[in-house]
């Protein structure tokens with residue numbers, strides 16, 4: 042007999058996870074916007090050391106990580122939310138804020154997890170198309186705010202299109218949002234953005250907007266994707282309290298907490314990675330320019346490529362790249378046909394990708 046599930050299970054879309062993790066180390070893994078830099082040995086050591094005490098539950102107050110983030114960003118500890126990846130905080134925000142009759146507003150295409158929030162809660166998803174340059178159209182978003190709007194998501198830089206909107210524009214948008222509406226500025230890739238500048242800059246916005254939440258992660262520039270650590274810097278303590286109510290108490294394991302604290306202490310390494318990634322991104326964009334494909338203006342550790350209309354179709358290109366040892370993400374699975382999302386990898390991986398794409402496009 043088939044199991045009987047809740048109504049919402051039929052609504053929730055499956056997250057488009059990347060395949061290919063079982064294909065071996067020869068593949069260029071350019072499909073998931075991870076870091077090509079492994080964690081520093083001291084970070085690995087910090088994580089492995091605490092495993093010896095794994096008979097105890099992790100610190101439920103997450104005090105060391107909370108303090109490290111509070112010291113770094115000058116934000117009171119009770120205005121910091123932590124999570125098992127920033128996705129955990131995002132999904133908890135949906136659960137805490139949304140319900141039937143409420144609306145969640147975001148641009149599309151954006152992070153694949155956003156549609157989950159409405160589907161899981163029964164709220165209405167209001168999706169606003171990106172502009173012709175694949176950037177957020179904040180005016181168009183502001184025009185969609187209604188009395189039912191509870192949550193607004195701005196992905197900046199935007200996954201999958203890599204574009205960023207300046208913080209002046211974000212500030213002007215926030216002025217137009219009623220103060221009871223929560224705005225999550227999803228900054229998973231902010232460290233890689235030249236347009237946004239120093240990742241401290243958006244933190245300043247929290248002073249003026251108590252309804253703002255800056256969502257960030259250790260999965261990208263810090264290279265800890267497998268350990269799952271995300272955090273949110275919030276304009277008021279209300280948000281952390283609410284997301285903690287809808288989750289299990291031990292959402293962040295001890296090894297992940299220790300690794301994140303250690304990684305945070307090595308900002309010189311973060312800077313080195315950013316400089317290296319931005320240089321590799323420029324080289325990748327130049328290689329794509331030579332192939333005469335359109336590339337969005339990237340402010341992230343990935344690029345967004347529109348395939349030429351008169352060339353092979355997207356599934357053929359994705360498969361052709363895979364056969365040549367390169368995994369990228371098909372635009373179709375991310376909300377846009379005829380495009381590719383390609384993570385900036387090592388120099389060798391980027392060159393392998395550009396050569397393979399050149400072959401396929403003839």
Ligand SMILES: Cc1ncc(COP(=O)(O)O)c(C=O)c1O
Pocket residue numbers: 073074125126127128129152196199200227229230257258259260266269270271
């Ligand atoms: C825009 C954006 N937000 C959030 C996340 C979630 O990251 P994590 O749960 O690994 O912190 C991702 C992951 O790719 C992302 O692209």
